[in-house]
Amino acid sequence: MNKPAGLSHWFPVLGWGRAYDTQQLTGDLLAAGIVTLMLIPQSLAYALLAGVPPQAGLYASMLPLLAYAVFGSSRTLAVGPAAITSLMSAAAVGQVVAADPSAFWDATLVLTLLSGLMLAVMGVFRLGFLANFLSHPVISGFISASGLLIALSQAKHVLGIAASGDTLPDLLPSLWRGLPHTNLITLALGLFALAFLWWSRRRLKPLLLRLGLGPRLADGLAKAGPVTAIVVTTVAVWLGDLTRHGVHVIGDIPQGLPALTLPGWNPSLWAELAVPALLLSVVGFVESISVGQTLAAMRRQRVEPNQELLALGASNITAALSSGLPVTGGFSRSIVNFDAGAQTPAAGVYTAGGIAVATLLLTPFLHYLPQATLAATIIVAVLSLVDFGILKRTWHYSRFDFSVVAATLALTLLAGVETGLIAGIGLSIALYLYRSSRPHxxxxxxxxxxxxxxxxxxxxxxxxxxxxxxxxxxxxxxxxxxxxxxxxxxxxxxxxxxxxxxxxxxxxxxxxxxxxxxxxxxxxxxxxxxxxxxxxxxxxxxxxxxxxxxxxxxxxxxxxxxxxxxxxxxxxxxxx
The missing domain is CATH 3.30.750.24 (STAS domain)
Known part of the structure; x- marks a missing residue:
């Protein structure tokens, strides 16, 4: 009699799956349809951010969602590529294979697999408490700095210029040197996408409600804003043959489902990526569990942190085995999944099915998709994560916390994401030890x-x-x-x-x-x-x-x- 309970602990799907009914099916299908429309452009954009081919983003939005549905304890968390983890992946892999760009995707698969294995081991040994060492000031400073770096790194695609760099001292001079070579058509497409996405995020839903649409339909259409931007700009590039004028597009995306792959065994590469994989694992877990617990509390449900470690580990392992990139529980898509009425992780399974259909049938239509549009999608998404107001709040409340936020933010911007995160964690722990060494x-x-x-x-x-x-x-x-x-x-x-x-x-x-x-x-x-x-x-x-x-x-x-x-x-x- 105890065996099923034990299995349900490790495989939550056995719990909610037994009670699955028609009402849950309806809610999950509706949520999956909306999230699929949102996830297609996001997946392509975050693959671009991670420095891998766009199809990797689509691949990372299939099997990982199935793995999470089996192991995940959250009913509404939506797993897939995310901005912060994609940036961390690009930075880590770029440092290791800078001399051989052709090995970038292979190294990304190794990083993804390493991260998945670490997360799974942490889940088995119930090490979820380690994420508590990432204080809110560290996370806030890191995310704000990373969001700014991501937005600046995508500016080159909006401008249609060549630029590189993972830190402000590298990015800003590179962008400045490229400004005279700005492609005006690309800039026009990028600015249109930025303006439309910004407007649709803030104004489209109220407009649709005034036109008489129901709240749920209006919300779904507003969330599909990136799809509209993609369709409009892609058609414009195709009809105007704008590639002849220097507009960079996604190009050919292979049709079909991903083939199973096994990342290569290179001991030196694995060793170099071990620390970045650990940082990636911790950041991805913190982002995921924060979102998962917030949404679960709204429905008086419970999320088990150690089970989430195991679920994210399985998701990243399957991403590595299917030519994907690192995944985590994304904030924006999880909110959309929740608001759209998702009842169980089966919504992720249906989303994976929608992505699979898109990969099989729709990729030829994405050939003329401008990189500037995907960059605009990333910029609008990550700028909402930037919160410089925390500097003022912590300055007035706690100078110790202010120093942690400021140091993490500054070092992430100036020295890179890994250095900033490690320094923030180290400073946070050091200040805690200092304060506790002088108790009141x-x-x-x-x-x-x-x-x-x-x-x-x-x-x-x-x-x-x-x-x-x-x-x-x-x-x-x-x-x-x-x-x-x-x-x-x-x-x-x-x-x-x-x-x-x-x-x-x-x-x-x-x-x-x-x-x-x-x-x-x-x-x-x-x-x-x-x-x-x-x-x-x-x-x-x-x-x-x-x-x-x-x-x-x-x-x-x-x-x-x-x-x-x-x-x-x-x-x-x-x-x-």
């Missing part, structure tokens, strides 16, 4: 007429010259143990009439071996000065660990259930 320790006294004790610097409180109450607002571990010793020594030295020190431990969730040694040293010093050390409000798990220690056996004072009881026993005359 307050001298506390009784709020008159109550049993509450508060910081004497913030509240009018009653204290005793014979009892020092200290509240430690942090768990005690190796990094802050010595700081606690110094604070107690300084406080004791300033109070010659002192007889008792009481540590209020209500905020202490853990005491490690180094902190325990520091407590033993504090006890020994205080005892030598004729002062007793007491503890109050020690949490149960912490008390369980202390009970068998030499510190507890040698403690000169007592352990009190509440701080009020401690003062009541040690200095009752000070109570008001």
């Amino acid at each position: 320790i307050a001298v506390i006294g009784q709020v008159p007429g109550t049993e509450h004790f508060r910081n004497e610097q913030r509240h009018p409180v009653q204290t005793s010259p014979h009892v020092l109450g200290l509240r430690v607002d942090e768990s005690l571990y190796f990094a802050n143990a010595r700081y606690l010793e110094d604070c107690i020594n300084q406080a004791v030295a300033a109070r010659p009439a002192l007889h008792h020190v009481v540590l209020l431990c209500s905020a202490v969730n853990h005491i490690d071996a180094s902190a325990l040694e520091s407590l033993e040293a504090i006890e020994a010093r205080l005892a030598g000065a004729g002062i007793k050390l007491h503890l109050s409000e020690v949490k149960g798990p912490v008390m369980d660990r202390l009970c068998g220690t030499a510190f507890f056996r040698q403690l000169s004072g007592r352990v009190f259930l509440t701080h009020y009881q401690a003062i009541q026993a040690l200095a009752p005359e000070s109570l008001a």
Whole structure:
């Protein structure tokens, strides 16, 4: 009887698949139709961004969606190529195979497979918590900088010029040198696509609603704006024979489904791509789980982070085996999938079917699709991710967080996506360690007429010259143990009439071996000065660990259930 439950844990499809009904089928088919229209131009555009042939984007939108439907725990997450992961892929592979551009796609497949394997292993060993080390300031700074880099990198296609670079110092001079060679026809097509996409994203749905269309139909048509831009500009290039005037188009896209491929085994290449693959995995997982949990909460559903690791791992492995590129749960397409009424991951299966039909039948019609249109699609999508307002918000709220955002943003722009992300994570962890190494320790006294004790610097409180109450607002571990010793020594030295020190431990969730040694040293010093050390409000798990220690056996004072009881026993005359 336990076996099906175990299988459903690893294969969520067995859970929702058993209860699949006609109503869910209708919702999933409608959502799949809308997402398919959105995903075709996105897939082509993100393949262009990743530096691989456009068909790779279509290939990455088929088998990975089937894999996610089997393993994914989110009912509405839509998996496929995404802007940030495509940029990271292009940057990582470009550094490794810069001398051999012909190997770019093969190296991208290796990166995709490595990422998929890492995600799957992290899921099996339940390492989803590692993503918690990517703080919001790091993610926000990284995404904003990456969005700006992506938009600038696509400007060359809108202008119809040659330019290169993965950082601002490389991109801006390259674009500047190319400006005199701008192709005006390409620029006109690109500006039209940009203007139309921007207008359709903000204005088309309200217009359709005013014309009497239903909300769902109006929303679906508005989301299909990129398809309209593709049709209009493609027809314009074809009718005007604009390729003769220097307009760059997608060109021939092979018809048919992808052949199964196995990325080549090159130990040195795999080793060089290992760190980029790990960063790609973490960023893709964070983006995916953030979207998945947000959408699940709206329907009171649940997303399992470790299962999502396994699902994304399977999706990327299948992408690598079918000539694709890295995939993750994209924000925009997942929102569209949710709003369109998707009920289960089967919507992704139907979307994959729609992409497969497009690959079989529609690719000849994409021959004249201008690269400028795809670039405009990317630019409009990624600029919505740029949030420079976080600099102002964090500056006013936390200078530490501001420094993390600013450093991540600046280093990503100036040194590249990998350097910026690693530096942001490193700085975030370093600042956390710094802050936790200097915990807030307050001298506390009784709020008159109550049993509450508060910081004497913030509240009018009653204290005793014979009892020092200290509240430690942090768990005690190796990094802050010595700081606690110094604070107690300084406080004791300033109070010659002192007889008792009481540590209020209500905020202490853990005491490690180094902190325990520091407590033993504090006890020994205080005892030598004729002062007793007491503890109050020690949490149960912490008390369980202390009970068998030499510190507890040698403690000169007592352990009190509440701080009020401690003062009541040690200095009752000070109570008001």
